[in-house]
Amino acid sequence: MDYRKPIILCCGEHGRGVVYGRVDTEPEAGKPVKLHNARMILYWSGECGGLFGLAHKGPKTSTRLTATVDEVIETVWQEWLAVSDEAAKIIEEWPDEK
Secondary structure, eight states, X not given: OOOSEEEEEEESTTSXXXXXXXXXXXXXXXXXXXXXXXXXEXXXXXXXXXXXXXXXXXXXXXXXXXXXXXXXXXXXXXXXXXXXXXXXXXXXXXXXXX
């Protein structure tokens, strides 16, 4: 069981890169964020109810995620969202984009 906090981080200059991962501490504005067991969210289905719905309920049908990497450090990010335990479990078990 991973006790790190699951989050979705909107990264890049315009916040259009969307990455899921777990953090040891909550992100602080202006500081790099280290995400563990990170996956990029390439696309989420409209059934999710937007980005907030994805963070609350998890992916649905045609959502596409990359493979998991052990860790990534994001230096430019715009916002982060807490992810529910239910959504985190679904995201972590979702199949990789082929």
